[in-house]
Amino acid sequence: MTTDVTGVGTYEKLLALLDERGAAYRVIEHAPEGATEAVSALRGHTLDRAAKCIIAMVKIGKKEKRFALVVVPGDRRIDLNAVKALYGGTYVSFASPEIAEELAGSPSGTILPFAFDERLELIVDPDLLVHEEFFFNAARLDRSLALAAEDYRTIAEPRVERVSS
Numbered sequence: 001m002t003t004d005v006t007g008v009g010t011y012e013k014l015l016a017l018l019d020e021r022g023a024a025y026r027v028i029e030h031a032p033e034g035a036t037e038a039v040s041a042l043r044g045h046t047l048d049r050a051a052k053c054i055i056a057m058v059k060i061g062k063k064e065k066r067f068a069l070v071v072v073p074g075d076r077r078i079d080l081n082a083v084k085a086l087y088g089g090t091y092v093s094f095a096s097p098e099i100a101e102e103l104a105g106s107p108s109g110t111i112l113p114f115a116f117d118e119r120l121e122l123i124v125d126p127d128l129l130v131h132e133e134f135f136f137n138a139a140r141l142d143r144s145l146a147l148a149a150e151d152y153r154t155i156a157e158p159r160v161e162r163v164s165s
Helices: 008-020 036-043 080-087 097-104 126-130 149-156
Strands: 025-029 051-060 064-073 091-094 120-124 133-140 143-148
Touching: 008 133, 008 143, 008 149, 036 133, 036 143, 051 080, 051 097, 051 133, 064 080, 064 097, 064 126, 080 091, 120 126, 126 149, 133 149, 143 149
Parallel strands: 064 120
Antiparallel strands: 025 143, 051 064, 051 091, 133 143
């Protein structure tokens, strides 16, 4: 099985899903950028309205490991201990870049706040969802989306938990 780590297939899959579900969104083209602070400036919004998406690996006991796609506001850090506690885990870390890109289907810096891989559980901090819309790189460094938060909740069906500090 080949994995599309360019993100182009993932980008198309996202747009098809949003169109099929009638989501309110806008595509924003910009210079290639993956850092939350820099891309937020290009898009013209405050950091708290950006979705920072990171894949965490949680070990549960000695043999089981789970992957979580953790989404927090761009002005926050992921609270790894909170993620570990959600699973009753014994260890937590960021997934390696290779594993993160494989699970996300896109390059680092472009990970979507959607879990298209069944091995990922989507966990979103509630503070991201207080805005009418939020922004994220859309599986590409040169494209972002502004997406209505209510449509996101309905379509992505994330587990909403306090996972930022």
